[in-house]
Amino acid sequence: MPTNYDTISKAHYRLRVGTLPLILLGLGLLIFAISLLDAHWRAQTLQAGTGAALVAELGLTDLALFTEARYTRHLSQADRHSAFQDHPLALDHFPSGSLVPPPERLRQP
Amino acid sequence: MIRLEAVNKIFNQGRPNEFCAVRDVTLDLYAEHATVLRGPSGSGKTTLLAMIGCLSRPTSGRIFLAEKNLSGLPERFMTEVRRKTFGFIFQRFNLIQGLNVLENVLLPAYPLAPDHAELQQRGMNLLEQFDMATKAHAKVEWLSGGEAQRAAICRALLNDPQILIADEPTANLDTHLAQEFMRNIGKLKAAGRTILLTSHDPMVAEADCVDRVITMRDGQIQEDRYVA
Amino acid sequence: MKHFLRRQRYLIDFTVASLARRMGKNLGLLGVYTLIVFLLASVMLFTQSLRHEASLLLVNAPEVVVQRMLAGRHELIPEDYLQRIGKVRGVAAMYGRLWGYFYDPVVQANYTLMVPREHAPVSGEVKVGHAIARTRGLGLGDFLSFRSAQGQSFAFRVSEILSSDSELVSADLLLVSEDDFRTFFGIEPGLYTDIALEVRNPKEVRKVAEKLTVLLPDTRPILREEILRTYDALFAWRQGIVFVLLAGSLLAFVIFAWDKASGLSAEEKREIGILKAIGWDTGDVIQMKFWEGALVSLGAFLLGYLAAYGHIFFFDAALFAPVLKGWAVLYPKFHPAPFIDGLQVATLFFFTVFPYTVATVVPIWRAATTDPDAVMR
Numbered sequence: 001m002p003t004n005y006d007t008i009s010k011a012h013y014r015l016r017v018g019t020l021p022l023i024l025l026g027l028g029l030l031i032f033a034i035s036l037l038d039a040h041w042r043a044q045t046l047q048a049g050t051g052a053a054l055v056a057e058l059g060l061t062d063l064a065l066f067t068e069a070r071y072t073r074h075l076s077q078a079d080r081h082s083a084f085q086d087h088p089l090a091l092d093h094f095p096s097g098s099l100v101p102p103p104e105r106l107r108q109p
Numbered sequence: 110m111i112r113l114e115a116v117n118k119i120f121n122q123g124r125p126n127e128f129c130a131v132r133d134v135t136l137d138l139y140a141e142h143a144t145v146l147r148g149p150s151g152s153g154k155t156t157l158l159a160m161i162g163c164l165s166r167p168t169s170g171r172i173f174l175a176e177k178n179l180s181g182l183p184e185r186f187m188t189e190v191r192r193k194t195f196g197f198i199f200q201r202f203n204l205i206q207g208l209n210v211l212e213n214v215l216l217p218a219y220p221l222a223p224d225h226a227e228l229q230q231r232g233m234n235l236l237e238q239f240d241m242a243t244k245a246h247a248k249v250e251w252l253s254g255g256e257a258q259r260a261a262i263c264r265a266l267l268n269d270p271q272i273l274i275a276d277e278p279t280a281n282l283d284t285h286l287a288q289e290f291m292r293n294i295g296k297l298k299a300a301g302r303t304i305l306l307t308s309h310d311p312m313v314a315e316a317d318c319v320d321r322v323i324t325m326r327d328g329q330i331q332e333d334r335y336v337a
Numbered sequence: 338m339k340h341f342l343r344r345q346r347y348l349i350d351f352t353v354a355s356l357a358r359r360m361g362k363n364l365g366l367l368g369v370y371t372l373i374v375f376l377l378a379s380v381m382l383f384t385q386s387l388r389h390e391a392s393l394l395l396v397n398a399p400e401v402v403v404q405r406m407l408a409g410r411h412e413l414i415p416e417d418y419l420q421r422i423g424k425v426r427g428v429a430a431m432y433g434r435l436w437g438y439f440y441d442p443v444v445q446a447n448y449t450l451m452v453p454r455e456h457a458p459v460s461g462e463v464k465v466g467h468a469i470a471r472t473r474g475l476g477l478g479d480f481l482s483f484r485s486a487q488g489q490s491f492a493f494r495v496s497e498i499l500s501s502d503s504e505l506v507s508a509d510l511l512l513v514s515e516d517d518f519r520t521f522f523g524i525e526p527g528l529y530t531d532i533a534l535e536v537r538n539p540k541e542v543r544k545v546a547e548k549l550t551v552l553l554p555d556t557r558p559i560l561r562e563e564i565l566r567t568y569d570a571l572f573a574w575r576q577g578i579v580f581v582l583l584a585g586s587l588l589a590f591v592i593f594a595w596d597k598a599s600g601l602s603a604e605e606k607r608e609i610g611i612l613k614a615i616g617w618d619t620g621d622v623i624q625m626k627f628w629e630g631a632l633v634s635l636g637a638f639l640l641g642y643l644a645a646y647g648h649i650f651f652f653d654a655a656l657f658a659p660v661l662k663g664w665a666v667l668y669p670k671f672h673p674a675p676f677i678d679g680l681q682v683a684t685l686f687f688f689t690v691f692p693y694t695v696a697t698v699v700p701i702w703r704a705a706t707t708d709p710d711a712v713m714r
Contacts, residue, residue: 016225017212017357018350021632028639035646036682039675051503056397058453059434059533061564063391064466064508067447067667073438073509074449076564077404077411077531156710164614165710184706185618192616203611207358212351217615219351222343264615 110303111138111161111272116170118156118328130156131167132328140271143294143304145314148325154307155276157325161305162274163191192217196265198275202257204249204264210236211245214263221268235263239293255286262293272303279310291316348625352632367637374641374689375648381681382649382673383657389676392565394506399533400542402434402559403549413528418553422532425548427541433529435518439483439511444472446666450511452518460514463493468508468667470498481511486523493517501670508669595696606704606711613709622705623698630697634690642685650675 054060062074118131131153138144138161146154159165160172163179172179179190204213215232236242239259244252252260258278265273275294279287287310295318298304306313314322324332356363403422405414414433422431435452448469458464465475475481475495482492499507519526536542539562546558601609609622617625648656653672 016346016350018346018353021353021636022346022349025632025635025639028636028643031643032639035643035675036677039677042675043677049502050500051394051506052397054499054503054507055394057455058451058510058512059399059402059432060506061395061398061402061559061561063394063505064449064468064510064667064669065387065505067509073447076559077402159710165708185620188613188616188618191614197614199611199614203607203614205355205608205611208354212354216351216612216617219347220344220617220621222340222347225343268616 110140110175112136112173113157113161114171114173116157116160116167116172118153118160118165119168122168130328131160134170134328134330136323136330138303138305140303141298141301142320143298143318144306144321144323145319146305146307146323146325147309147314148307148331149309151327152325153328154325156328158274158276158305158307162195162197162272163187164197192221192268194271196268196270196273198258198261198265198273198278200277200280202261202281204257204260206250207248209246209248210241210252210260213249213260214267217264217267232263232267235266236260239263254281254283255289258282258286258290266297270302272305273297275304275306277308277310278306279308279313284312287312291318294318344621345624345628348621349628349632352625352628356629356633363633367633367640370633370637370689370693371641371644374637374685375644378642378645378685379648379654379657381685382645382675382677383654385678385681386649386673386676390505390671390674395561395565398561398564400536400539400561401534401546401549403532403534403553403556404559405531405553405556407555413524414531414556416527416529418532418556421552422534422549425545425552427536427538427545428534429537430535432533434531434533435515435524436530437518437522441483444666446472447509448511448667449509450513450518450521452515453512457514458496458512460517461492461494462496462514464497464499464510464512465495466499466507466510466667467501467504468669469511470495471670472667483521485521491517491521504669505671509667601700601704605701609701609704610709610711613705619705622701626698626701626705627694630694631690633697634693638686638689641689642682646675649673 061076064073067073113134113136116131116134116136117129120128120130134153134157146158148154156165160167167180170180174190174194179187182190205216211229211232214235215228218228218231233242233245236245239262241256241259241263244256244260249257249260258281265275273294278290282290291313294304294306294316298318304318306319308314313319319336322332322334322336323330324334403414403418405412405418416433419431419433422428432454437450439448439450440446441448446469453464463481465481469475473481475498477495477498479495480492481495482490485491493511493513499510499512513521518524534545536545542560542562546560549556549558612622612625613619648654650673653670658668
């Protein structure tokens with residue numbers, strides 16, 4: 001028979017088990033949205049900086065990402081055959097050679 | 110209240126292992142009665158119970174609930190009826206492992222999405238009624254047989270169903286707990302519910318609250334006896 | 338609508354309670370999943386940023402560079418080629434460039450020596466790139482000695498260190514005066530390494546290149562648009578390489594996730610039967626399973642992506658540094674700036690969240706649609 005509501009103690013009620021994951025997900029989505037905005041905002045305010053000025057001044061043509069082998073340092077200026085120097089006995093053998101393909105132009109006959 | 114007309118249930122129809130579980134059963138069940146389906150295993154009582162409770166459909170024949178034809182309903186409406194009208198207590202209780210008692214009891218109401226506080230209150234009230242309030246947050250694996258039985262009853266009663274169906278409810282209980290269970294059934298019947306049980310336990314058929322005992326064998330009704 | 342949302346919340350409650358039953362295993366799955374997303378997203382964000390940075394920086398590179406070829410190899414170009422080009426229409430300016438490579442055995446690094454057109458250092462002095470200064474521990478006024486082509490020892494005094502934010506293009510540069518350059522490498526006056534041209538009208542560039550090939554048959558023109566396209570393709574290609582390398586771990590994960598998510602155990606089938614018996618219909622069961630897949634994959638995507646974002650843009654891609662450096666001694670220190678390609682992020686999201694969610698829902702379809710009377714047995 002139904003008991004008096006007052007006698008049910010509040011200690012029986014706990015947070016719903018699905019609440020925490022939902023809150024975490026919501027938070028995650030919010031931060032994700034913020035990251036998209038951050039990227040957008042930073043992209044607008046970014047200037048190429050001194051790098052672009054140097055490029056103009058010196059007439060540079062390549063990024064200095066791989067500096068160990070000459071054929072990967074100036075990718076766009078590489079010799080036709082240097083790009084294929086991946087023979088084990090080749091003198092300048094560097095890992096970047098296997099990561100970097102020769103420019104499109106050189107692969108055409 | 111529940112009427113069955115020439116109901117048949119055949120499993121694996123058309124295949125070599127075809128098996129007829131219920132054969133041409135016609136039956137009328139009345140409201141606020143406690144009916145027991147007796148019979149050895151394989152007699153079709155569980156299958157019949159499943160069909161009455163909208164858990165499966167008859168291969169042929171019709172089932173009426175308060176003059177409404179159930180057997181032609183699409184699955185969605187069957188579930189609706191099942192949810193609102195029937196409460197189930199299974200032989201092995203069938204509580205969801207890993208969840209606690211309160212969560213198990215509240216499960217039937219999830220698809221109906223009532224207000225959460227109100228639902229919790231309802232669940233707790235039921236548990237109080239059956240002396241399970243202190244175990245509300247215990248995992249169901251740790252319950253004794255009797256406690257699990259009571260939790261199963263609470264779950265069956267959550268949506269306030271008119272008809273309570275129990276399949277072999279005392280099979281996993283000792284005499285003392287079986288008697289207690291039948292007492293609870295008596296109380297529920299007195300409160301206005303219709304009860305339908307299957308059992309091959311004579312103690313169930315001979316309990317005070319039972320109004321009618323239907324004996325089945327080989328999918329057909331052998332005997333239909335009213336006990337006052 | 339409110340009812341729908343409330344129902345979803347209840348279904349999520351059940352899903353989370355269900356997942357919490359095997360907390361360790363599910364957290365492990367989430368962890369691995371997040372790691373994979375982290376790696377993929379890191380590579381994606383990094384290469385995007387580099388690619389954009391490259392296009393920004395090199396926008397001022399000369400439109401055409403003319404290189405002389407001798408027997409298929411790059412050869413020094415004589416001064417009178419400048420006069421010959423002078424007649425080509427569309428060329429706004431042209432000048433000979435002097436630059437070359439030098440291998441320094443002390444630090445085992447390749448430097449690029451160059452002669453700037455303006456503000457050239459005086460003879461005996463050198464302007465060094467920031468990375469060189471860093472690697473050799475050079476300050477202003479320090480001396481650098483090299484051995485020239487003739488075997489002589491040359492000493493240069495450091496007069497300026499190029500700024501750090503131009504490191505991406507200037508990390509390995511040594512700027513010297515023309516006389517010093519020629520003496521050091523033994524290049525006679527009247528010869529240049531190549532010739533750079535400025536063409537005002539971008540549409541004219543190809544025409545100019547065509548004319549040059551006719552006019553100077555022993556040269557090849559290198560166009561800036563080709564350079565930019567090369568870098569574009571390069572980064573895309575390299576990105577692909579890393580993805581391929583990750584494919585091994587991806588495959589292992591896919592197998593694991595598929596095994597976990599698909600194929601129902603008897604236990605799961607029974608549970609679905611129970612849920613249906615107590616009043617859940619097929620739609621409820623499927624939605625509940627959907628949430629199971631969606632919560633895990635969405636969580637993994639967000640965690641992995643945000644971790645990658647932080648890794649690349651706040652920690653300057655610290656984990657990639659050793660891979661990218663390779664054997665290079667002079668590695669430019671640069672701070673990737675976030676340029677997000679929405680399409681790539683959307684693709685990553687789609688390929689992360691969608692397959693896993695589907696893999697979770699599809700197997701239960703059959704169980705969810707059958708009648709629950711099996712539960713009664």
